[in-house]
Amino acid sequence: MSAPRRRSSFSWLRIWAVLVKEFTQLRRDKLTYAMLLAVPLVQLLLFGYAINNDPKNLPTAVLVQENSAMSRSVLSAIARTGYFRIEHQARTPAELDRLVRDGEVQFAITIPGDFGRRVVRGDGAQVLIEADAADPSATGSALAALAQLPQEALKRELTGALARSPGSAPPFELVVHRRFNPENITAYNIVPGLLGVILSLTLVMMTALGVTREHERGTMESLLATPAQPIEVMIGKLAPYVAVGAVQAMVILGLGRLLFGVPMAGGWAGLALGLLLFIIGSLALGFLISTVARTQLQAMQMSFFYMLPSILLSGFMFPFRGMPEWAQAIGTVIPVTHFLRVVRGALLKGQTLAEMAPSILALAVFVCTVTALALARYRTTLD
Known part of the structure; x- marks a missing residue:
């Protein structure tokens, strides 16, 4: 009966030999080695540069039924928020609806034909903003940026006899329709x-x-x-x-x-x-x-x-x-x-x-x- 084998003492040399063997095997497996380097790099680039929870310059279509200084000022103020990029000038409500349904634009803005007259009379002027809310995170910040628009957009036009008294109602109202997901679920x-x-x-x-x-x-x-x-x-x-x-x-x-x-x-x-x-x-x-x-x-x-x-x-x-x-x-x-x-x-x-x-x-x-x-x-x- 042979004597039991003695357990050898701890050796850094043997650890080094195993370490060299593992690195050699990893070097031969080029695909695995490439994946180990590529995955962290892709994650860094995607999270660092591509991901953005506050999208801006979102494509927007407009239907302007009144070509006036007031309507142009409203559109200019909307564009200055940085969230809206006006790309399409629709000619009919049907064309505007198609652009939203097809996903070509994120927002559709309609300025009605009696907009300027209603503003001057204080007769409940409205601007309609339709948002493709299928993805609520893409529209939330943009719509929130419009909160002060009715108070600020027409300050240059509403001067003199048209000036609004402090504390009065805004000159027009923004009517927001969140289409396809109105509850933002x-x-x-x-x-x-x-x-x-x-x-x-x-x-x-x-x-x-x-x-x-x-x-x-x-x-x-x-x-x-x-x-x-x-x-x-x-x-x-x-x-x-x-x-x-x-x-x-x-x-x-x-x-x-x-x-x-x-x-x-x-x-x-x-x-x-x-x-x-x-x-x-x-x-x-x-x-x-x-x-x-x-x-x-x-x-x-x-x-x-x-x-x-x-x-x-x-x-x-x-x-x-x-x-x-x-x-x-x-x-x-x-x-x-x-x-x-x-x-x-x-x-x-x-x-x-x-x-x-x-x-x-x-x-x-x-x-x-x-x-x-x-x-x-x-x-x-x-x-």
Whole structure:
């Protein structure tokens, strides 16, 4: 019977050897090393430069039915607040309504034809401001900045005989309509957004990890030995997850309605088409990640790297128009951005399929591009 092995004394040399071995292994795993550096860098840039909870220079459309010095002074005072950027001069109320419904502008301002006459007479002059309140955080500060506008905007015009006595009522009233979410309920904005984030997180990661797991276990070798074409393998593997995504969507929408009272304004055809494209695109992206990642850890890291800008730059957590132009350009490439517009447009605005066409087209382009890349990278033989 051999004598028990003596436990050696503590050695800094052995610690150093293990340390060198771990750094050597990390250096060989270039993808993991790159992710360790990239994720903090992306977080720093996004939180430091792109995120803004007080958006300014928001696109605004105006319908001026009285071209007078008073109406121009009111518009000038609104622009000076810094929150409104007048981009469109609508000619009819229908055009103004379309600009708001399509999401081209955040605000619509109407100055009626009898505005100046009512101001002079003190006869209850009004200016109508309509806000796209589907995202309450994007409009709250801007509307709050207008609180003193009726008192200040016409001081230069109302002099002499038209001057107002101290303590008198303002020369006109701002009538604010918060459209699509008049109660400013945050859940109406967050719950539809969660649909896109949850589907992205689950579908992309499930697909990426599932296919990568088969490579690690060697089961992919049997599949690659069959005469199945890459497109056939891709369809066969992703089809079950389409059903999973559809069930997730129905559960989220049902609970959103039941628990939070999220409105269901309509737009079901566009929502169904957008949902199908988004699910397919997310699964194809997961498949593409699996062709790049060599391990499940790498697949998970790459999935999270995709999710970070999807949450921060899509308009889910922070106002999309509050970000700088370069961040908005990145956000426009992210499919979650367009899917959120489809979901919110359907549930809150009741948009038709034609009104959702730009976002639907963007999702279709994403599906085609990612699918083509995934098929191009798919290996029909093992390395």
